[in-house]
Amino acid sequence: MLHFAEVPIGRAGALHCRRCTTGGGETLRDVxxxxxxxxxxxxDWDDGAGPNVSLTGIExxxxxxxxxxxxxxxxxxxxRLRLDTDCAALGxxxxxxxxxxxxxxxxxxxxxxxxxxxxxALAGVPGGFAATMHGVRTFVETxxxxxxxxxxxxxxxxCRHDLHDLPGTVTAAARAGxxxxxxxxxxxxxxxxxxxxxxxxxxxxxxxxxxxxxxxxVPYGLAPGWELHLAWLxxxxxxxxxxxxxxxxxxxxxxxxxxxxxxxxxxxxxPPVDARSIAxxxxxxxxxxxxxxxxx
Amino acid sequence: MAEEPLxxxxxxLNRPGYQxxxxxxxxxxxxxxxxxxxxVVFQTLDLTTDVDPWWVxxxxxxxxxxxxxxxxxxxxxxxxxxxxxxxxxxxPDIVTVLGGPEVGPVAEEVLSENPAVDIVVRGEGEETxxxxxxxxxxxxxxxxxxxxxxxxxxxxxxxxxxxPIEDLDSIPSPYLSGVITPSETSxxxxxxxxxxxxxxxxxxxxxxxxxxSFSRERIQADIDAMxxxxxxxxxxxxxxxxxxxxxxxxxxADVLEPxxxxxxxxxxxxxxVERIGDGEAEELRRxxxxxxxxxxxxxxxxxxxxxxxxxxxxxxxAGVSALKRAGISVECDLIIGLPGDDPFDVIGGLRxxxxxxxxxxQSSTLRVLPGTDFSARSEEMGLMYDPKPDHSVIxxxxxxxxxxxxxxxxxxxxxxSYRARLDxxxxxxxxRPRSSGDxxxxx
Numbered sequence: 001m002l003h004f005a006e007v008p009i010g011r012a013g014a015l016h017c018r019r020c021t022t023g024g025g026e027t028l029r030d031v032x033x034x035x036x037x038x039x040x041x042x043x044d045w046d047d048g049a050g051p052n053v054s055l056t057g058i059e060x061x062x063x064x065x066x067x068x069x070x071x072x073x074x075x076x077x078x079x080r081l082r083l084d085t086d087c088a089a090l091g092x093x094x095x096x097x098x099x100x101x102x103x104x105x106x107x108x109x110x111x112x113x114x115x116x117x118x119x120x121a122l123a124g125v126p127g128g129f130a131a132t133m134h135g136v137r138t139f140v141e142t143x144x145x146x147x148x149x150x151x152x153x154x155x156x157x158x159c160r161h162d163l164h165d166l167p168g169t170v171t172a173a174a175r176a177g178x179x180x181x182x183x184x185x186x187x188x189x190x191x192x193x194x195x196x197x198x199x200x201x202x203x204x205x206x207x208x209x210x211x212x213x214x215x216x217x218v219p220y221g222l223a224p225g226w227e228l229h230l231a232w233l234x235x236x237x238x239x240x241x242x243x244x245x246x247x248x249x250x251x252x253x254x255x256x257x258x259x260x261x262x263x264x265x266x267x268x269x270x271p272p273v274d275a276r277s278i279a280x281x282x283x284x285x286x287x288x289x290x291x292x293x294x295x296x
Numbered sequence: 297m298a299e300e301p302l303x304x305x306x307x308x309l310n311r312p313g314y315q316x317x318x319x320x321x322x323x324x325x326x327x328x329x330x331x332x333x334x335x336v337v338f339q340t341l342d343l344t345t346d347v348d349p350w351w352v353x354x355x356x357x358x359x360x361x362x363x364x365x366x367x368x369x370x371x372x373x374x375x376x377x378x379x380x381x382x383x384x385x386x387x388p389d390i391v392t393v394l395g396g397p398e399v400g401p402v403a404e405e406v407l408s409e410n411p412a413v414d415i416v417v418r419g420e421g422e423e424t425x426x427x428x429x430x431x432x433x434x435x436x437x438x439x440x441x442x443x444x445x446x447x448x449x450x451x452x453x454x455x456x457x458x459x460p461i462e463d464l465d466s467i468p469s470p471y472l473s474g475v476i477t478p479s480e481t482s483x484x485x486x487x488x489x490x491x492x493x494x495x496x497x498x499x500x501x502x503x504x505x506x507x508x509s510f511s512r513e514r515i516q517a518d519i520d521a522m523x524x525x526x527x528x529x530x531x532x533x534x535x536x537x538x539x540x541x542x543x544x545x546x547x548x549a550d551v552l553e554p555x556x557x558x559x560x561x562x563x564x565x566x567x568x569v570e571r572i573g574d575g576e577a578e579e580l581r582r583x584x585x586x587x588x589x590x591x592x593x594x595x596x597x598x599x600x601x602x603x604x605x606x607x608x609x610x611x612x613x614a615g616v617s618a619l620k621r622a623g624i625s626v627e628c629d630l631i632i633g634l635p636g637d638d639p640f641d642v643i644g645g646l647r648x649x650x651x652x653x654x655x656x657x658q659s660s661t662l663r664v665l666p667g668t669d670f671s672a673r674s675e676e677m678g679l680m681y682d683p684k685p686d687h688s689v690i691x692x693x694x695x696x697x698x699x700x701x702x703x704x705x706x707x708x709x710x711x712x713s714y715r716a717r718l719d720x721x722x723x724x725x726x727x728r729p730r731s732s733g734d735x736x737x738x739x
Contacts, residue, residue: 001646001713002714049653078718105716212708234647
């Protein structure tokens with residue numbers, strides 16, 4: 001529910017499914033440009049609790065000026081500073097301690113599967129799963145030692161390749177220490193209607209493990225029974241309805257594809273008119289595949 | 297040969313770090329009672345809620361008491377019932393006495409369901425408990441004591457209610473009398489009893505209408521004793537509303553200011569935030585207050601009406617803003633599961649509070665506590681809740697079971713996320729204990 005202004009410190013370097021896209025060459029942004037963006041994000045903050053800044057785009061610990069960028073964010077007044085990181089570097093206790101001491105209170109790691117085999121294969125990083133889990137645990141333990149309040153979240157890009165493992169992936173993130181997980185539907189070839197039960201099961205896996213799950217890229221009508229997990233209820237997103245939806249018979253009622261619709265919807269804290277009846281209609285024929293809710 | 301005095305064990309299961317003020321009052325009052333002098337001796341066991349009932353029983357049995365008295369709240373009731381059962385089996389002759397907001401309003405039910413409990417003290421306990429001890433030490437029948445529910449053979453008998461103590465100064469201060477030694481993490485002062493509000497979920501007033509205050513001389517003496525105790529740098533007030541009136545607030549600030557100048561700080565002071573402007577915030581700052589606790593509990597119109605609460609968003613915002621300008625952290629509370637609210641009301645409340653950025657946002661699941669309006673009207677309101685302590689709501693007409701759990705997990709994560717920041721509050725303070733139910737962590 002807390003909003004972060006995302007400031008890229010590089011491009012094409014974030015962890016993603018290599019079977020969906022191979023990705024381009026990673027580039028670093030100029031330090032002064034990033035610093036200017038951080039300052040602007042802090043200066044223009046108008047979203048209540050904050051200003052909150054997240055450094056994104058590439059693995060931040062590969063940026064040679066990371067320490068300077070963190071210091072700059074703190075200097076200009078960021079209240080919450082988040083790193084989108086694979087957390088591997090945080091496996092070294094001295095790095096975890098230095099990161100916390102510098103002012104980082106939030107980390108968000110990307111997970112592509114519930115097992116080392118699946119995550120490493122999709123990420124194209126041998127040993128990546130183990131390194132991430134170790135890094136997250138070290139970060140949490142280090143924060144506890146210094147009684148520093150920190151928040152750990154996970155981000156799961158949802159695609160054809162990890163869809164059926166989502167409940168397990170959420171459970172793995174929860175067991176690593178994440179108290180929230182963001183599922184982002186990015187795969188343009190994913191058929192949302194058939195994916196919805198897996199997304200719902202992943203949300204329930206989060207609940208039974210005490211971890212909050214939010215879903216981006218799914219319209220209200222395709223979340224029967226788990227509407228509360230849709231991200232646009234909590235913060236403005238580009239559209240309550242994913243562009244991936246495509247033309248749909250429900251469009252006349254489920255008109256969230258209009259840019260800006262989310263603002264009016266979220267400001268009223270209410271789902272769009274008739275949305276619940278849409279959800280009820282769509283839900284007929286929906287059921288979880290057997291045994292997909294994981295953990296507990 | 298002189299008669300052996302009655303040995304009384306007073307037992308509380310507190311949140312870690314706390315001492316029971318209720319037991320302190322009971323003991324201080326009884327020890328000052330001329331008619332009990334030399335006839336009763338006390339030992340107090342301040343244990344914590346994480347102690348296994350077997351070890352609670354072990355500690356009590358090792359003291360070898362004639363009477364074991366327990367202070368019962370919703371969060372420790374199950375453990376106390378279990379400990380009483382163990383004690384009864386090991387030493388059937390020990391008289392078990394319960395008191396507190398969890399058992400008083402449902403005394404006959406408690407005795408009916410817990411054969412190991414002998415007596416329940418209803419309502420305000422000091423006078424009733426002292427009279428009960430006098431009766432027990434004389435071998436007379438407990439059920440004749442006003443304010444007591446007890447067994448008479450197979451029957452459960454309730455004596456008439458006892459009127460509330462009019463002159464609170466007749467209750468000696470546990471601090472001034474040396475019954476409780478103030479400590480850094482567990483010291484709090486009560487300056488009045490009662491509550492100006494009558495919220496449907498709360499038992500703060502304990503069924504007694506109006507406000508009864510200790511005298512100002514007594515309050516000042518308690519404050520001076522607390523603030524001068526070695527090692528005490530922070531303490532709190534247990535009052536339902538610290539800013540009861542503007543004049544009283546100014547007087548308290550006058551009393552507290554000299555201590556504040558020495559670095560004594562007050563935390564988690566409960567305030568009516570809608571009656572706070574820059575002047576009141578300045579008084580609080582002058583008193584050494586670093587954090588306050590307030591509602592709104594809900595911003596949903598239907599739930600506010602069902603709860604008998606009022607809420608004016610503009611005044612609330614003004615109050616929070618004034619407190620923030622004075623450098624005082626504000627802990628805003630929401631209750632999940634109030635009748636009339638739906639999930640979007642709760643989410644709306646969380647979002648709205650975040651927009652204020654008060655300092656701490658905390659939420660808890662509704663507990664339908666004995667003696668409350670909600671308890672009496674639960675069927676009419678459609679509240680499904682656990683009839684056993686801690687009485688957490690299971691579902692309501694507006695929020696189903698799954699959504700209730702979702703909102704709990706969401707608000708817990710929000711609390712962790714919100715708290716993880718660089719501008720931490722000046723003092724990391726323990727929450728003050730409550731009589732209206734425990735709170736889930738969301739700060």
